[in-house]
Amino acid sequence: MKSHQPRPEHPNPRKRKDPPSTLTTTRRDREKRAKKGDYERDSTEALTGGKSLRQFYGVPEHKRGRGTILNDKLRVRVSRGKGYGVFTSKAGIVAGESLLSEEAILDLPRLDKKTSLRVVQRLVTQNKHAELGEFMSLTISRTGQDTEHERIRNNAFRIDSTKTGRHIVFFGISHANHRCRPNARMIIHDSGWAELKALEDLPRIGTEVTNDYLGLDDWGYSTMPRVAEVQAATEDGWGFGCACAACLDAKTTDTVREHIETMQKSMGFTRATWPGTATELRQMDECFAQYTSDLQSQGWWNMLQDVTGYAKKVYEKNYEEGLTCQQYSNMTLAAHYHSRACDRLRD
Numbered sequence: 001m002k003s004h005q006p007r008p009e010h011p012n013p014r015k016r017k018d019p020p021s022t023l024t025t026t027r028r029d030r031e032k033r034a035k036k037g038d039y040e041r042d043s044t045e046a047l048t049g050g051k052s053l054r055q056f057y058g059v060p061e062h063k064r065g066r067g068t069i070l071n072d073k074l075r076v077r078v079s080r081g082k083g084y085g086v087f088t089s090k091a092g093i094v095a096g097e098s099l100l101s102e103e104a105i106l107d108l109p110r111l112d113k114k115t116s117l118r119v120v121q122r123l124v125t126q127n128k129h130a131e132l133g134e135f136m137s138l139t140i141s142r143t144g145q146d147t148e149h150e151r152i153r154n155n156a157f158r159i160d161s162t163k164t165g166r167h168i169v170f171f172g173i174s175h176a177n178h179r180c181r182p183n184a185r186m187i188i189h190d191s192g193w194a195e196l197k198a199l200e201d202l203p204r205i206g207t208e209v210t211n212d213y214l215g216l217d218d219w220g221y222s223t224m225p226r227v228a229e230v231q232a233a234t235e236d237g238w239g240f241g242c243a244c245a246a247c248l249d250a251k252t253t254d255t256v257r258e259h260i261e262t263m264q265k266s267m268g269f270t271r272a273t274w275p276g277t278a279t280e281l282r283q284m285d286e287c288f289a290q291y292t293s294d295l296q297s298q299g300w301w302n303m304l305q306d307v308t309g310y311a312k313k314v315y316e317k318n319y320e321e322g323l324t325c326q327q328y329s330n331m332t333l334a335a336h337y338h339s340r341a342c343d344r345l346r347d
């Protein structure tokens with residue numbers, strides 16, 4: 001009689017057969033598990049039997065963003081030192097152009113472990129395999145933390161101002177890396193759609209499109225966090241210390257930000273929070289449009305031109321790494337508008 005010997009391991013790790021898993025991944029099984037509440041487990045259980053979460057959900061390992069064409073303007077590619085990133089695949093993009101408009105994969109009313117688990121579980125029960133595949137191809141930066149919650153924490157954007165409030169996850173936009181002086185801006189609509197818009201001209205193919213995770217891409221009214229604070233915020237929120245040019249030259253950046261704050265204080269601008277929602281951003285846009293038209297209607301059009309030109313010059317000379325040109329122009333414009341308005345009142 002033939003004795004049953006265990007097969008030796010294949011020398012090529014890719015061809016080794018996994019031991020039979022207790023975590024079956026057919027659709028029916030997944031549905032059964034979801035109904036029974038078997039998804040109630042912690043990160044250690046998620047790795048049971050050496051299975052990753054992707055294996056647990058039956059999502060192919062190789063589907064990790066690489067080369068994904070997002071639309072005719074953008075694609076996902078490797079970004080050195082940052083995993084993957086979003087890059088232009090079209091030349092001649094101009095400032096203000098819409099780069100990508102996307103619906104959320106996941107929309108969480110709250111950011112906590114239970115809610116995270118529940119929303120991913122819902123993709124399974126609703127047979128949303130494409131969304132599940134997209135979600136699983138997003139990054140987790142802390143090794144050994146392969147849980148739904150960690151993946152959401154790493155890729156979600158806040159839609160209300162609280163840390164644990166409404167968060168949403170996208171596919172393309174969540175692949176965009178952070179930069180403190182970004183070249184694109186994300187506008188999240190309350191309905192769960194988001195749009196990525198170019199903040200500056202992107203003339204060449206292959207330019208990395210970066211977004212500002214922290215809301216530094218404001219109008220310059222807020223207190224600018226120091227580099228150490230930025231690092232702490234990116235570490236706390238997404239598990240990485242920002243390595244953008246502004247953060248690497250912390251001394252210059254901090255000096256520039258200090259300078260800006262002094263200017264802001266002298267103008268009496270204080271704003272404690274960043275615009276978080278689409279409504280807030282729209283309100284700011286409307287405000288800015290209003291005072292631009294005020295300037296025009298009062299015959300101050302030349303001043304508007306001067307101020308913008310001046311701001312650009314100063315920006316190019318001194319403010320290279322701390323602020324976007326647009327932010328600086330807006331801020332300087334606001335300052336001039338403010339002081340002119342004060343002068344007029346005094347008259």
Ligand SMILES: C[S@@+](CC[C@H](N)C(=O)[O-])C[C@H]1O[C@@H](n2cnc3c(N)ncnc32)[C@H](O)[C@@H]1O
Nearest residue numbers: 082083084139141174175177178238240242243
């Ligand atoms: C929302 S994801 C961005 C896409 C991600 N790079 C990927 O491979 O899918 C956030 C993660 O990207 C990396 N990352 C983004 N911006 C970065 C930056 N400025 N410096 C270093 N790492 C960054 C960090 O690992 C972070 O946890």
